[in-house]
Amino acid sequence: MLYKIHQIEVYFVVRAKKNLGYKSIQWKRRLPKNVLSEASLLLTGFYPKQYYSELLRLVKYWDEEQEREFIFITNAMHISALQVTELYKNCWQVELFFKRLK
Numbered sequence: 001m002l003y004k005i006h007q008i009e010v011y012f013v014v015r016a017k018k019n020l021g022y023k024s025i026q027w028k029r030r031l032p033k034n035v036l037s038e039a040s041l042l043l044t045g046f047y048p049k050q051y052y053s054e055l056l057r058l059v060k061y062w063d064e065e066q067e068r069e070f071i072f073i074t075n076a077m078h079i080s081a082l083q084v085t086e087l088y089k090n091c092w093q094v095e096l097f098f099k100r101l102k
Contacts, residue, residue: 002075003052011076013088016058020073021045025055028081035081036060036069061085 005012021044028038037060043049059072059081074084 003054006052006054006075011074013072013074013076013084013091015088016071016073021048022056022058024058032080032082034062034064035085036062038081040077057084059084 002012002014022041023044025040025042031038037058039058040055041058042055043052054075055077057074057077059074061070061072061081062068063070070085070088072084072088076084076087079087
């Protein structure tokens with residue numbers, strides 16, 4: 001599904017599963033505050049590798065409010081790591097809003 005989104009030139013930010021298989025291609029240095037790591041990667045699982053063969057970006061972020069780590073995957077290579085985390089946070093706020101409406 002993510003590759004179809006990528007093909008129509010739309011950007012996505014999703015949380016990575018703990019068992020995600022990937023191979024890091026390039027690590028970024030000089031990270032902003034609370035960004036634990038940032039890397040370009042290729043998926044290595046049998047099906048993920050077949051269905052998404054393009055480079056992705058992984059961002060590990062420490063949220064001080066919740067005191068926990070979040071791992072995001074995105075195809076948006078042109079934005080900063082902090083913008084990736086903010087995009088996800090804003091989307092999550094929309095989800096919480098709709099949950100309250102129900």
